[in-house]
Amino acid sequence: xxxxxxxxxxxxxxxxxxxxxxxxxxxxxxxxxxxxxxxxxxxxxxxxxxxxxxxxxxxxxxxxxxxxxxxxxxxxxxxxxxxxxxxxxxxxxxxxxxxxxxxxxxxxxxxxxxxxxxxxxxxxxxxxxxxxxxxxxxxxxxxxxxxxxxxxxxxxxxxxxxxxxxxxxxxxxxxxxxxxxxxxxxxxxxxxxxxxxxxxxxxxxxxxxxxxxxxxxxxxxxxxxxxxxxxxxxxxxxxxxxxxxxxxxxxxxxxxxxxxxxxxxxxxxxxxxxxxxxxxxxxxxxxxxxxxxxxxxxxxxxxxxxxxxxxxxxxxxxxxxxxxxxxxxxxxxxxxxxxxxxxxxxxxxxxxxxxxxxxxxxxxxxxxxxxxxxxxxxxxxxxxxxxxxxxxxxxxxxxxxxxxxxxxxxxxxxx
Amino acid sequence: xxxxxxxxxxxxxxxxxxxxxxxxxxxxxxxxxxxxxxxxxxxxxxxxxxxxxxxxxxxxxxxxxxxxxxxxxxxxxxxxxxxxxxxxxxxxxxxxxxxxxxxxxxxxxxxxxxxxxxxxxxxxxxxxxxxxxxxxxxxxxxxxxxxxxxxxxxxxxxxxxxxxxxxxxxxxxxxxxxxxxxxxxxxxxxxxxxxxxxxxxxxxxxxxxxxxxxxxxxxxxxxxxxxxxxxxxxxxxxxxxxxxxxxxxxxxxxxxxxxxxxxxxxxxxxxxxxxxxxxxxxxxxxxxxxxxxxxxxxxxxxxxxxxxxxxxxxxxxxxxxxxxxxxxxxxxxxxxxxxxxxxxxxxxxxxxxxxxxxxxxxxxxxxxxxxxxxxxxxxxxxxxxxxxxxxxxxxxxxxxxxxxxxxxxxxxxxx
Numbered sequence: 001x002x003x004x005x006x007x008x009x010x011x012x013x014x015x016x017x018x019x020x021x022x023x024x025x026x027x028x029x030x031x032x033x034x035x036x037x038x039x040x041x042x043x044x045x046x047x048x049x050x051x052x053x054x055x056x057x058x059x060x061x062x063x064x065x066x067x068x069x070x071x072x073x074x075x076x077x078x079x080x081x082x083x084x085x086x087x088x089x090x091x092x093x094x095x096x097x098x099x100x101x102x103x104x105x106x107x108x109x110x111x112x113x114x115x116x117x118x119x120x121x122x123x124x125x126x127x128x129x130x131x132x133x134x135x136x137x138x139x140x141x142x143x144x145x146x147x148x149x150x151x152x153x154x155x156x157x158x159x160x161x162x163x164x165x166x167x168x169x170x171x172x173x174x175x176x177x178x179x180x181x182x183x184x185x186x187x188x189x190x191x192x193x194x195x196x197x198x199x200x201x202x203x204x205x206x207x208x209x210x211x212x213x214x215x216x217x218x219x220x221x222x223x224x225x226x227x228x229x230x231x232x233x234x235x236x237x238x239x240x241x242x243x244x245x246x247x248x249x250x251x252x253x254x255x256x257x258x259x260x261x262x263x264x265x266x267x268x269x270x271x272x273x274x275x276x277x278x279x280x281x282x283x284x285x286x287x288x289x290x291x292x293x294x295x296x297x298x299x300x301x302x303x304x305x306x307x308x309x310x311x312x313x314x315x316x317x318x319x320x321x322x323x324x325x326x327x328x329x330x331x332x333x334x335x336x337x338x339x340x341x342x343x344x345x346x347x348x349x350x351x352x353x354x355x356x357x358x359x360x361x362x363x364x365x366x367x368x369x370x371x372x373x374x375x376x377x378x379x380x381x382x383x384x385x386x387x388x389x390x391x392x393x394x395x396x397x398x399x400x401x402x403x404x405x406x407x408x409x410x411x412x413x414x415x
Numbered sequence: 416x417x418x419x420x421x422x423x424x425x426x427x428x429x430x431x432x433x434x435x436x437x438x439x440x441x442x443x444x445x446x447x448x449x450x451x452x453x454x455x456x457x458x459x460x461x462x463x464x465x466x467x468x469x470x471x472x473x474x475x476x477x478x479x480x481x482x483x484x485x486x487x488x489x490x491x492x493x494x495x496x497x498x499x500x501x502x503x504x505x506x507x508x509x510x511x512x513x514x515x516x517x518x519x520x521x522x523x524x525x526x527x528x529x530x531x532x533x534x535x536x537x538x539x540x541x542x543x544x545x546x547x548x549x550x551x552x553x554x555x556x557x558x559x560x561x562x563x564x565x566x567x568x569x570x571x572x573x574x575x576x577x578x579x580x581x582x583x584x585x586x587x588x589x590x591x592x593x594x595x596x597x598x599x600x601x602x603x604x605x606x607x608x609x610x611x612x613x614x615x616x617x618x619x620x621x622x623x624x625x626x627x628x629x630x631x632x633x634x635x636x637x638x639x640x641x642x643x644x645x646x647x648x649x650x651x652x653x654x655x656x657x658x659x660x661x662x663x664x665x666x667x668x669x670x671x672x673x674x675x676x677x678x679x680x681x682x683x684x685x686x687x688x689x690x691x692x693x694x695x696x697x698x699x700x701x702x703x704x705x706x707x708x709x710x711x712x713x714x715x716x717x718x719x720x721x722x723x724x725x726x727x728x729x730x731x732x733x734x735x736x737x738x739x740x741x742x743x744x745x746x747x748x749x750x751x752x753x754x755x756x757x758x759x760x761x762x763x764x765x766x767x768x769x770x771x772x773x774x775x776x777x778x779x780x781x782x783x784x785x786x787x788x789x790x791x792x793x794x795x796x797x798x799x800x801x802x803x804x805x806x807x808x809x810x811x812x813x814x815x816x817x818x819x820x821x822x823x824x825x826x827x828x829x830x
Contacts, residue, residue, distance in 0.1 A: 012438070012441075012454075013441055013450070013451040013453075013454065014441060014442065014445050014451070014625075015437075015438045015439065015440070015441030015442025015443070015444075015445060015451075016442070016625050016626070016627070017438075018433070018435060018438045019434075019438070020433060022456070023427070023430045023432075023433045023434070024430065025430070026427070026428055026429060026430035027429065027430025027431070028430070029430075030429050030430060035428070035458075036428040036429070036430075036458070037457075037463070038428075038455055038456065038457045038463060038466075038467060039427075039428065039455065039456035039457075040453055040454065040455045040456075041437070041453065041454035041455075041456075042452075042453045042454075043451070048452070048453060048474075051474065052453065055470050059463075059466065189523055189524065189526075190485065190486065190487055191486045191487065191524075191526040191528050191529050192524065192526060194486070194487045194488065194526075194528060195526055195527075195528065208425075210425050210426060210429070210431075210489060211485075211487050211489060212426050212431060212432065213485075213567070221426070221429070221431055223429075276719075278698070280705075281702075281705075282698075282701050282702050282704070282705025282706070282710075282717075283693070283697075283698030283699065283700070283701035283702040283705065283717055283719065284698065284702045285698070286697050286698035286719040286721075287696075287697050287698040287699045287702045287810075289697070290695075290696075290697025290698065290719070290721070290771075290810070291697070291806065291807055291810070293772070293773055293774070293806060295697075295721070296721055296722070299719075299721045299722075300721065300722045300724070300725060301718070301719055301720055301721055301722060301725035301729070302697075302698055302717075302718070302719030302721070303716070303717070303718055303719070304691075304698065304701040304705070304714075304716055304717030304718070304719075305716055306701075306705070306710070306711050306714045306715065306716055306717070307711070307714075307715045307716060309715070309760075310715060310716035310759065314716070314729070344725065356705075357708070358708055359708070359709075368522075386522055387521075387522060388520050388521035388522050388523075389521070390546075391706065391708060392706055395702075395705070395706070
């Protein structure tokens with residue numbers, strides 16, 4: 001059975017604060033081999049908390065409750081949990097002394113309501129808070145462990161990892177092993193990938209393949225679980241190999257890889273330098289590449305040649321060519337890539353020119369038209385694309401397409 | 416009674432993706448005068464969805480369900496909702512035709528499983544998706560409206576605002592009037608703003624001021640509600656005026672304004688042209704400016720002068736100056752701004768040079784040091800900043816600071 005998460009706070013149900021704790025807790029539970037039955041978020045309200053506990057206890061083998069343990073009047077979690085379970089509250093003198101010490105250590109003024117944080121339901125096992133003042137606690141509810149921790153993210157995370165997980169490991173036997181890998185693809189839609197991965201590739205006991213679109217990429221999360229660690233790892237690697245066999249040419253990375261990081265690593269490894277001439281992408285390609293630490297090793301310069309004049313002056317694209325073929329054309333993209341490469345004296349020149357919209361399209365070259373040029377010492381290639389996205393997504397797709405063309409050139413896949 | 420939110424997706428219960436939809440929906444519900452009974456998140460699982468619906472229906476006067484409406488096998492929401500309510504599924508030919516049109520418009524290949532998105536429970540009112548392929552729908556469950564929309568954030572937000580809210584307004588009577596305005600600030604922390612807005616500015620009956628940090632900006636959402644529409648509007652405008660009186664110099668825009676949009680409008684209105692020389696921001700400034708449709712009117716060119724050589728060749732910054740003062744220096748930032756302005760023949764030149772890290776810092780110029788240069792025909796100014804963020808946020812903050820300097824120059828606030 002799975003573990004339920006109850007998140008408490010008016011600031012969450014009003015949409016004022018984004019809950020990041022439950023996502024963190026869910027991920028950590030999964031790496032321990034436990035699933036999540038449901039996450040529920042309710043306000044600082046006795047009835048809502050009581051109802052939520054009741055519901056989650058029915059569908060879970062353990063509960064994590066977070067939020068509402070502070071010193072102020074609107075922190076009602078301890079009393080609400082005690083009330084729901086029919087338990088009395090008592091002051092814990094050892095915890096009170098520890099909290100007073102902590103206030104002194106943090107140079108915080110002691111106020112009477114701070115003592116609220118030393119009140120616990122009877123029978124509670126106290127979970128220490130190494131980074132804040134409010135302690136957490138663990139209760140047993142008809143054999144189901146219920147851990148209650150504060151909602152401040154730094155405290156919740158630390159106490160969940162150091163306090164709650166070891167307690168749950170003691171109390172929840174027969175844990176499964178879980179291993180997972182994210183496979184990152186570009187150049188195929190979710191539907192196309194789904195069709196390529198026919199059932200024989202996916203319906204393997206203990207394995208689940210999830211689709212996570214991250215525009216303009218598709219990420220596949222492959223999760224393998226079971227009782228024997230070696231089998232779990234082996235199954236994961238078999239499934240990943242099968243997916244690679246089928247879709248390898250669209251896979252650009254795994255886990256924490258990014259398209260710009262992969263391109264940067266390839267350029268750095270091969271000791272190649274790059275310059276970029278961008279028109280419709282407006283600087284997004286160099287912005288992404290310079291997110292990678294150490295990008296100054298390979299990136300010589302970028303040019304956002306938004307005007308025709310800058311294409312002529314800085315890239316040597318003749319005005320007559322622009323006039324004849326238009327600034328958005330195969331000829332101009334090719335000359336831009338060659339121009340920036342020669343001007344910057346780099347190994348590779350990359351260029352984009354296109355119509356991001358919403359206006360500027362023609363029948364022959366509608367909004368969404370893109371040309372990408374790639375020039376090396378040996379040859380220059382140019383590819384034409386047509387997209388239907390809005391202006392921002394057109395830019396994102398265009399930058400991605402250009403980086404992917406460069407990646408395939410570097411890996412030799414484009415040949 | 417309040418409204419329940421059911422969020423569906425394995426990527427959420429596995430902690431792979433952070434749910435931002437429920438927070439957005441909760442905030443928008445609140446601005447409409449409705450509360451949230453509970454938010455529940457479950458995986459792509461028939462039983463979990465059915466149980467969650469059952470629970471939320473008992474404590475809510477309306478439901479919003481989001482996620483799991485895509486074309487793939489793991490999108491089970493439509494079938495699960497129909498199953499829970501005992502409804503048959505049917506194909507909607509009009510929706511199918513519309514989805515096929517949309518695929519064609521987006522130049523996406525049509526695959527058979529895409530037709531899954533044209534299947535709806537009997538009696539469902541279809542909610543159109545203006546930004547994606549999966550439609551939503553509205554069902555009535557014993558008098559409780561249940562709206563089901565996709566989970567992709569851009570789609571969920573647009574469909575919730577344009578599709579769901581008007582439907583709920585029809586079906587949930589006795590609503591208060593609500594009026595709201597977002598005030599966007601830059602240059603002050605949340606605590607500083609909170610201190611400036613003393614209680615007399617905020618404690619007005621029927622008004623709520625929420626703080627929404629959106630790095631590197633702070634947005635204040637001012638909501639006014641009551642039974643008389645004219646009073647609601649008047650109170651909103653009084654409170655916004657008071658905030659402007661107190662914090663006006665940090666306010667750069669309202670509601671849908673963006674920093675780059677405000678700068679673009681100022682340049683366009685004043686018929687001024689701009690060129691940008693970026694080092695540490697790596698193209699992010701021109702990327703942001705070119706997100707604004709029509710930016711080619713004022714943006715002549717951008718240059719990402721990542722290498723010293725490009726600073727010399729393309730901006731005329733003498734090698735001796737770079738050697739003497741370093742590439743990250745007031746002298747170089749000043750010459751970069753002047754150089755790009757003269758070279759591009761624009762009214763204004765903007766430049767950035769800094770140390771984005773994680774390495775490259777010195778005692779005198781640690782990681783996080785930034786110089787921004789701004790050159791006009793009349794004079795050139797340079798400002799030095801020091802930030803403590805990671806590489807990406809350092810870039811975001813640097814681009815924002817540069818755009819804000821340009822904005823203040825254009826409005827005359829910098830004098």
